[in-house]
Amino acid sequence: MAENEIFILEDDLTTRAMLRVVLEKAGYQPVFFADGEALVAKSRHASPACILLDLCLPGISGLDVLGQLTDRTCPAPILMVSGQGDIPTAVRALRIGAADFVEKPFSPADLVARIESAGAGQPAHSANPLDHFKQSRGLTRRECEVLDHLIAGSSSKVIARKLGISPRTIEDHRARILQKAGVKTTAQLSIMAFKGPQALKDLPAAFGRRTVH
Template sequence: MTEARVFLVDDNDAFRDSTAWLLETAGFAVQAYASGGAFLDAYLAERHGGEPLCLVSDIRMPQMSGLQLQEELKRRGIALPIVFVTAHGDVPLAVEAMRKGASNFLEKPFGDEALVQAIRAAVAARPGRDGRGAGQSERLGKLSPRERQVLDLVVASKPNKVIADILGISIKTVELHRANMMGKLGVRSLPELMKVALGHD
């Protein structure tokens, strides 16, 4: 049984092939594309049931960038969790993508496990996900909208400075939201927080 279907979009053939192999080895069903346009054409031609889906895309590509692909999906009303992979110089673009709703971004080169975990977290946090216990939903319901945003970014393994940049608030305010959030959820450590957020509690 596959964990989720992953759409991999990257114009670098070697990276695309090696990453597809890595994700298949980790248990994902992978469909790889060399461009955003090719992915869109294929995605729109298929019917998608209730299976968990995730898009992994490079952020800087010819013809259609990752950001343009994200905007096109939003324009068409397609809510796919997106994990962007990016070169160091593209981090400001990746921060912008997260402001627009992307689940995560990883800087190349990144560890194999980092990508696998980022996809699992993106799929677990997708809107309308079934399988969250009533107790867990009740606990998460105690959070303010801003605390929920901070939680999602903490789950995406973003440090406080990056969370502050994405949300346009100070690092001190991020720290305050984190403390309040952990108090409301009744957790004392990051691993406990991750368990609650990802529905493993």
């Protein structure tokens, strides 16, 4: 493993230049790739300290590349980077195997901290972190059903229609789930369910924490 190499899939030249300055200053060696296929091919023979994947790319998406890397049991921690704070997409990335989901714009210090945190190799709570979360928080069967729909991005009205109960009842369930989880928003709940309480301090602006520019 190259302890200081960071594989990066990013098509924006301005962002590339910024990442090069930030990472080299932090002691890392950024290695940029033009497309996902090239990165996946390189990862078959080399294991960097970390991989940064932009979510929105021409052709194959960052999530598709993430899936290919995790299918090949890539040992390097993978961070998804996106300019769109989309909760369902962030949850999907974490489900596929991303170590973190970083929203643009981010501060240099925050990015480096997230890379170092991912590289620390914090163990997962269980093979299925969502199941662990449900059990550890003592959620009822109905609350588990509501949680599944909430983290998929469904509104209270949509969930109510699917479960055959009123939107007001869904809101009551949501409030109890948030209380049991010890968080205030559905965004925080979604990330916590997959990453644990420690992840909340690193949340970007769109997920309930103010981003430092």
